[in-house]
Amino acid sequence: MPPITLCFLQSSRSIRTAWLLEELSLDYDVKFSDRMADGRASQEDRDAVGTAMGKFPTIKDGDDVVMESGAITQYLCEKYDKLHRLIPSDPAARIKALEWLHAAEATFALHSLAIVYARWYYPKEAPAEGLAQMEASMSKNVENDFGWLEGELEKSSGGFLVGKEVTVADVMMQFGVRFIFEKELGTKRDRWPRTEEWLKRCEECEAYKRAVKKTGHVFS
Ligand SMILES: N[C@@H](CCC(=O)N[C@@H](CS)C(=O)NCC(=O)O)C(=O)O
Structure with missing residues (x-):
């Protein structure tokens, strides 16, 4: 092959x-x-x-x-x-993993990218308060999303989104959360301590580190 x-x-x-x-x-x-x-x-x-x-x-x-x-x-x-390691075969765990897999793009990226586009396309000559008001309105969605994420991490028995091992949930969610934290899109990292710990745990995984080494991935 x-x-x-x-x-x-x-x-x-x-x-x-x-x-x-x-x-x-x-x-x-x-x-x-x-x-x-x-x-x-x-x-x-x-x-x-x-x-x-x-x-x-x-x-x-x-x-x-x-x-x-x-x-x-x-x-x-x-x-x-x-072996169904990344999408578990246990029905309840599988549902959770699939929810996060889709939420990464359909919820977290949707809500945070709305703020990115507002920052890009808000007319330069328009009053700055207009953009601040738009961001404040759109932040409610992002805050709501992070309330869900933080709450699930609080309930999770392992260190990852679906238990003790990495699943597609973590693989799909890590990049968007890192992006939102770094760009301060509608929220700030210090509001979500469990999410921040989980993010570090993801980025300490050996497979993640190998991926960064092989691709040269940096966050900018
Ligand atoms: N929903 C798509 C989004 C793909 C996407 O927009 N990728 C961006 C990078 S994160 C891209 O290719 N940008 C390059 C460009 O448009 O030139 C996915 O999850 O893969």
Whole structure:
């Protein structure tokens, strides 16, 4: 079997897939793209991804080309996680893992990126209080999301989102939470001590550290 190719963009969700590939001990090559001055990948690199969206992460596994970090996660687990370690087979644990897998994009990214776009696109000549009011309104969603996350970590018996071992829940959620904390999108890290501890625990995992080393991932 030729190795899987991971189309990886610096400082992006691509770290989720690299971490997962390491958790699954799969052989993979990294096709690395850097961000240009405008924060995007170059047009050439986006074209080279070979999908209609040209987004990162995308993987190539034989004839299969998969985009969307959540779909990639599900695809890799269904195909390679024969022991159901990353998506547990216990029904209650499986539901929890799938909730987080989807919440990473459909809830946390949705609400926090609304603030990023407001910061990008709010007219420079408009009064600054207008943007502050928009952010304050949109922060309510983010605060609500973190209330859920902190509450689940308080109830969790292990150190991770679904018990004592890493699952897709942690692999999908870590990047977005780190992003929200670093950019202070609608909340501040000191409000969520359990979440901060969990984030550190994720980033101390050997597989996560291997993924960072192999890809050169940095947060910026
Ligand atoms: N929902 C998608 C989002 C993919 C996405 O927007 N990726 C960003 C990086 S985090 C990207 O490719 N940006 C590069 C560009 O648009 O030039 C996923 O979860 O994979």
